[in-house]
Amino acid sequence: MEKEAWGDRVFGAVNAIMLTLILIIVLYPLLFVAVASISDPAAVLNGKVWLWPQGLTFTGYTKVFGNKDIVQGYGNTILYTILGTAINVGMTVLAAYPLSRRDLYGRNGVMALLVFTMFFSGGMIPTYLLVKNLGMINTIWAMVIPNAVSVWNVIIMRTFFQQSLPHEIQEAAQIDGCSNIKILFKIVLPLSTPILAVMVLFYAVGHWNAFFNALIYLTERDKFPLQIILREILIQGQNAQMMDTGAQEGLAKKLMEAESIKYAVVIVANLPVLLLYPFLQRYFVKGIFIGSLKG
Incomplete structure (x- = not known):
């Protein structure tokens, strides 16, 4: 017992x-991103920022919320x-619930067709x-319809209906x-x-971070x-660093502004997801184990 207790302490x-x-x-x-967003951009570029803001400034956030x-x-x-x-959630429920019913004729064949689309497209x-051809270019529907259903999520929800809800x-x-x-x-x-x-949580995080569909299907800036805006800011910052340093003063100013805005936008863009996750964490953990145990 003593050896076991000692082993448990070492393991802990x-x-x-x-x-x-x-x-x-x-x-x-x-x-680091949070600290850099309120630090002097020059201090960030010179590697002086580690754990504490240097030259406290909120210029980045001012420019972010002042940018149309x-x-x-x-x-x-x-x-x-x-x-x-x-x-997404509505269509996933409407797909998963019938597939979880024992009295649905041909449900295994339908499920096989859905799984097939996970590997081939x-x-x-x-x-x-x-x-x-559906007329969805430059419309809101191009952002929400092409990925309306995730087969993997349908499988997870179907498994939950089958194992957690008594027939x-x-x-x-x-x-x-x-x-x-x-x-x-x-x-x-x-x-x-x-x-x-x-x-x-799965679908909302996916939509919040999505940019590829917008990159392909949207050309009007107001949509x-x-x-996409964050991507443009990052590219502008990289281009500013690679520009000829002939106009030192103007280049330095643009570089500082881009650096300040970059970190501020990252914080602003990710804050809603960071605030949402703690409220759904226990469900998220439970969702990971759905289907891992039977009974």
Whole structure:
């Protein structure tokens, strides 16, 4: 017993050390970006900023919220995220619930077709032509329709319905005269809060960080999401560093402004997700283990 207790203490100490190191590795970049966003850009470029702001300034945030493109991009991203997540979750539920029912004829064949699309697709050019022929270029629908359903998320939700909701409850509801729609909205969904929260988190984070669809399907600047604006700022900062240093004063000013705005935009862009995650963390952890145990 003493050896076992000693071994447990060693194991706990090693775990604590390893987790602390991982925490530092993960947390430091976030801390550095936050500190750099309120520090003097010259101090950041010279490597003087580590854990504490140097030359406290909020110029970056002032320029961010004073920039029309950034504010508009932020609003577009919020719109795409809310609408896209609502469509994603709705269609995932409507696909996963029937596939979880034992009385659905041919459900294994439908599931096989869905899984097939995870490994094989038409490719980017046919997808672009399809979106173009549907008249969705330069519209909000180009941001939310092409990726309306994730097969992987359908599988996760179907597994939850099968393993966490007793089939007898649905049978009892049918005996009482409930239709399939009533069973879904009155019984299944109220008992599925954990998986719905997981789906909201998965889809919302995906929409918030998405920029590839916007890069392909959007050309009108007033429809750009925040991630495209952030990408432009990062590219402008890199181009400023590679420019000829003939006009030293003008170049230095542009470089400082780009550096200040870059860190401020990163904080502003990621803050909503960082605030959302703690409220859904317990559901997120539970969602990871969905399907790993049977019974």
